[in-house]
Amino acid sequence: MTGTSNGFAVRTERVSRQYAMGQALVHAVDDVSIAVRAGEFVALLGSSGSGKSTLLNLLAGLDRPTSGAIYAHEQNLAGMTSQELAHHRSHTVGMVFQAFNLLPRMTLEENVELPLRLAEVDRAERPARVREAVERVSLAARLSHRPSELSGGEQQRAALARALVNRPTILLADEPTGNLDSVTGDAIMHLLQEINRNLQMTIVMVTHDKVRAARYAHRIITMRDGKLVTEGVSDEIA
């Protein structure tokens, strides 16, 4: 997958995100600087409320930082218009969520095709792109099924296919195994590892599962109370 001149797919410089909650000011992300190399598999580890999902949303361009800078392939997301951020989400990153977030009214095929519609990919090209994505997650036989007709693992694989269909360079996963049993969760992690290896795709995964993070990620970044606590290769953290 595409790298950059300095080798970083994504990096942050002293990024902060604050929320006003009544009279109180919540520092969800507080002065965090990280850098993820192209093709790297990084796990953002931390307990609930540590700010890891907020940081992931900032990397995805779903949210804007209060201060600091976020670079994706050296393009500063903090200075982008909402239209440019939408383009970033559509073309540069793919996202998977703990709750799968498939649209229940659509079939698997329609769910996977949705990002292609948003990216205005030519209609003639779409069937092949959808097939390629679902074959990568081994769901080609379930194209006409709706999410309610799929198991949890299949739904997460479908969400993964949807995240991959626009061929992004960065995959952002927010607790991708959080709603799955351990066997299915391991299968999803294998799939992510395979995608990282075969496509050289940069993956940033939010998790609170230290064991899985250590087993599958190249590097683990730990957060607590919005701050970066530790950063190191997974073997050292484990």
Place this chain on the structure above:
Amino acid sequence: MKLRDLTELAARNLREAVLRNSLTTLGIAVGVASLVAMLSLGVGLQELASTRLSRSGLFDAVFVTTQSNMRAFGGPPRPLAERASTQPARKLDDDARQQLAQIKNVVEVYPEVRFPTEVQFEGKPYMTTVAGIAASARADGAFDEMKGAFFSGPEANEAILQIELARDLSKQTDSLIGKDLVLRYAEKQALPPDDVTPVPKHSAADDAPASGGFSLVPRELKLRIIGVVETEPATGFGGFGRGRLLIPLQIAQNLRIAQPTDMREMLRGNTGKPTYETLTVRVRSPKAVEAVEDTIKQMGFGTFSILDATKNMMLFFTVFDSLLLIFGSLALTVASLGIVNTLVMAILERRREIGILKALGAADRDVRRLFFVEAGAMGLLGGVLGVAMGWLIGRALTIGTNAYLKRQELPAIDISSIHWWMVALAIGVSFFVSLAAGMYPASRAARLNPVEALRYE
């Protein structure tokens, strides 16, 4: 996102809440239907009035009379300077007739021949008013739906009955065609000057040519009934003396009927040179009537045209149509609030979906346009349904009115009229009102924070 993709997604969203969206669309349809029904009623009544007037053959005609006659018919008062003048009013004679015929856009100038008299039909006498009809009257629409035929020639001894007279003659009015009637009238015959006692002269102004005299001779003329007409082709000047027995103008002139003004003309010594009470000036098109009328006034004659009356009628219908439009639009306004409500509900229900779309790359603009397309689709469908419903309401009103008119033994009419421009206007208004109604929900959906929307359960 491309329009086709937007449309497909919008159609899918509309199908998902089919009952609610159908009810909203039905609301718009009812609003549009009321708008169309009101508008078609206004236009229909206007057309009905216009058609009736145009079939009277008066729209392309200017009635010319002398200034003095104009005042007698309730025309405007003479200016003081003119009253003091000893200049006599200009005569409406053959010279004037020729001059009028020279005016640009004038097709024909003919006298108004109209007289009350008696007809004999199957041995019974009937009093009626006879009117001479010019050949050009055939083209003015008044005879379009007549039974029978128009006069075969300018000097044919034929008659067309107005329906009122026809009903007096027979209950089966159609059976009158082909039968004969006898017109009884008084012919004016000039007396030789020797038989006339000269009128004593009292002033220099009386140096007019020597007065002649005339006698009245009873005559009869047999006429073949060739048609029956339900319209009023000979309404006459200001509706005075409506002609019930219509005969060719040339025949009417040849009868040399004694007119009420003959006595006055005789006293003025005008018996040798005929003057006319009124002349009808037929103009090439109704648009040219005003200019011709102005020219005739400048020539010193009084004029009257139906356009003067129709200007007020048009003003009335413009106000009437505007009021109907306002009432019709009220229903559409209420319906548009239904769209706002439906789409705001849709935002609440689809909050998470909007978050997902944004996470997958939808721009604010895409979300806004998606809601716009949904609003527009409801407006378009509601507009089409509304036009159909409006048409049905118009038909129902016409059928109901005609059922009542039939009981009153009156002819059927069409009180509602739907034109293509009306269809396009109604659908267009419905579409744009729906888009306007969708602005707030669409903008609200576009502004949703994707992170908060994704958290929404």
